[in-house]
Amino acid sequence: MTPEPEILSEVGVKTDREIREPKMYRVILHNDDYTTMDFVIEVLISVFHKPAAEAMKIMLDVHKKGKGSCGVYTYDIAATKIALVQQLAARKEFPLKCSLEDA
Numbered sequence: 001m002t003p004e005p006e007i008l009s010e011v012g013v014k015t016d017r018e019i020r021e022p023k024m025y026r027v028i029l030h031n032d033d034y035t036t037m038d039f040v041i042e043v044l045i046s047v048f049h050k051p052a053a054e055a056m057k058i059m060l061d062v063h064k065k066g067k068g069s070c071g072v073y074t075y076d077i078a079a080t081k082i083a084l085v086q087q088l089a090a091r092k093e094f095p096l097k098c099s100l101e102d103a
Contacts, residue, residue, distance in 0.1 A: 022074045022075070023074070023075065023102070024072050024073065024074060024102075024103040025072065025073060025074070025075055025078040025100040025101065025102060025103055026069055026070075026071070026072050026078075026100065026101050026102070026103045027048070027069070027070040027071055027072075027073060027078050027081055027082060027098065027099075027100050028067050028068070028069055028070065028098065028099050028100065028101060029043070029044075029058070029062050029067065029068050029070055029085070029096065029097070029098055030062070030066065030067050030096075030097040030098070030099065031062050031063060031065075031066045031067065032094075032095050032096065032097065034094060034095055035089065035094040035095065035096040036094070037059050037063060039089075039092060039094055039096070040055075040058075040059045040062055040063075040096070041055045041056060041059050043085055043088060043089075043096070044058055044059065044070060046088075047070075047081055047084050047085055047088070048070045048071055048081065050070075058070065070098075072103045075100075078100045079100070081098075082098045082099070082100060085098040086098060
């Protein structure tokens with residue numbers, strides 16, 4: 001965090017502003033017994049813009065380890081991606097669960 005140079009406020013008083021990086025969140029896909037591996041790969045490619053090889057690796061983590069990390073994003077982007085995954089899964093009638101955690 002780097003402090004911003006002094007800024008004169010509207011009333012002429014010097015203030016110091018601190019610029020903070022936004023808090024980051026990891027988006028996680030969770031395994032279930034119904035969602036197909038092909039659909040998980042499709043989601044990773046279309047929503048998270050992963051190359052096919054990386055999507056395959058993450059899908060195998062989801063399948064074998066119970067969960068897989070899709071990426072790290074600011075809260076708004078992570079929440080939007082989760083909503084999109086849930087929307088796509090509902091459309092295909094899959095119970096795919098997607099969540100976020102502090103990065």
